[in-house]
Amino acid sequence: MDGHAPTVDAPTRILDAAENLIIARGVAALTLEAAAREAGVSKGGLLYHFASKEALLEALLRRLSAFIAQEFAACVAAQPEGPGRVARSMLEWGFGEGDLSCNERHQRAGAVFLAAFHHDPALLAPMRAVIAEMRAAVAADGLPPGHGAAIMAAGDGLFMARLFSLYAPSSAELAEMRAALSGLLGARP
Amino acid sequence: MDGHAPTVDAPTRILDAAENLIIARGVAALTLEAAAREAGVSKGGLLYHFASKEALLEALLRRLSAFIAQEFAACVAAQPEGPGRVARSMLEWGFGEGDLSCNERHQRAGAVFLAAFHHDPALLAPMRAVIAEMRAAVAADGLPPGHGAAIMAAGDGLFMARLFSLYAPSSAELAEMRAALSGLLGARP
DNA sequence: CTTGAAAAACCGTCCGGACGGTATAGTTAG
DNA sequence: CTAACTATACCGTCCGGACGGTTTTTCAAG
Numbered sequence: 001m002d003g004h005a006p007t008v009d010a011p012t013r014i015l016d017a018a019e020n021l022i023i024a025r026g027v028a029a030l031t032l033e034a035a036a037r038e039a040g041v042s043k044g045g046l047l048y049h050f051a052s053k054e055a056l057l058e059a060l061l062r063r064l065s066a067f068i069a070q071e072f073a074a075c076v077a078a079q080p081e082g083p084g085r086v087a088r089s090m091l092e093w094g095f096g097e098g099d100l101s102c103n104e105r106h107q108r109a110g111a112v113f114l115a116a117f118h119h120d121p122a123l124l125a126p127m128r129a130v131i132a133e134m135r136a137a138v139a140a141d142g143l144p145p146g147h148g149a150a151i152m153a154a155g156d157g158l159f160m161a162r163l164f165s166l167y168a169p170s171s172a173e174l175a176e177m178r179a180a181l182s183g184l185l186g187a188r189p
Numbered sequence: 190m191d192g193h194a195p196t197v198d199a200p201t202r203i204l205d206a207a208e209n210l211i212i213a214r215g216v217a218a219l220t221l222e223a224a225a226r227e228a229g230v231s232k233g234g235l236l237y238h239f240a241s242k243e244a245l246l247e248a249l250l251r252r253l254s255a256f257i258a259q260e261f262a263a264c265v266a267a268q269p270e271g272p273g274r275v276a277r278s279m280l281e282w283g284f285g286e287g288d289l290s291c292n293e294r295h296q297r298a299g300a301v302f303l304a305a306f307h308h309d310p311a312l313l314a315p316m317r318a319v320i321a322e323m324r325a326a327v328a329a330d331g332l333p334p335g336h337g338a339a340i341m342a343a344g345d346g347l348f349m350a351r352l353f354s355l356y357a358p359s360s361a362e363l364a365e366m367r368a369a370l371s372g373l374l375g376a377r378p
Numbered sequence: 379c380t381t382g383a384a385a386a387a388c389c390g391t392c393c394g395g396a397c398g399g400t401a402t403a404g405t406t407a408g
Numbered sequence: 409c410t411a412a413c414t415a416t417a418c419c420g421t422c423c424g425g426a427c428g429g430t431t432t433t434t435c436a437a438g
Binding site: 220221222232233236240241242 | 422423424425426427
């Protein structure tokens, strides 16, 4: 019904373009003009959808945090019930062999995250909310206190290492870390 | 003997001022003019010592990574010898009750880190080198493979959480996490 | 010592360029 | 007629950096 219609609507294309730009050329490269060009839209067109750079970043972060929350929920749902369910899913999520699409998602998440923080740290609010939910879930996971939080922190650390290209553990190393942390899943509170 | 002499030399004052600026008002607030003003120096004076913004950031990062390396070495030296020495010192370092000066140091480290990354990710090279050394030390620590790396990652995650103000674990929670991770120190390879 | 000239340390101003944002006039599809 | 744009021009601001000049320090010769 729309053979000539764009595959996605303009706002989405603009958000995608902004992410791509940050990934490819860094946070500083995200300008309104560049994002518009990358999205195949005029600058005026971009500003029609996002009234300011801040609005663009807000939208970017809203989309990201919604996606993360949903992905995490799905990952938890895929784990068997019982104590440590949430912590197990975090291990899966952060230390999984990582199909490439997952890695790419991490990269996109990092890109948006950094860009938002650079413009105004307050923009991270939605992400903070999602993380607070995760922390609550992990605290009510039926593990001894601290065990889940430690696993979550390790996943965060790995995320940061990737975000800033600090180091890249081999998949063997990843598996070892994961096995080590699995040792924290056994005990009861 | 120096009632009118500066307490520290100008380059150091400028580096300190730059850090303070980032901490107080964010990475975007680090401009040559602002740093010069904060350091009580003219812009020209700043450029005399640091020929470009990049040179300033390089110096900041050089100083930071040297400091981190030294602080970490001291922390390791303070731990009893034996397997897991390095991992134990990382626990101490990242999860310690944190005298305030330590927290302030973390904050400064994060500030410099972010500013450098924002300007050019390649500037993180000295920090990457320090981290690579830490990883090597932790790999030769006499623990089962992965255990030390997991502890290190958890410390990194905590660092990131503080860096972006994602969450602030209470000191009780911190102690619990530390206790949990201590469980990874027991086994032999 | 004194001197005086070079070197180091520093000042203040200016410029080119980029960016965010606004404005405006025109176009196309429904 | 309206929503959804395009194309272009423009403004105010700010930043990095270059530059020329000025003060302070150093140091060897007299």
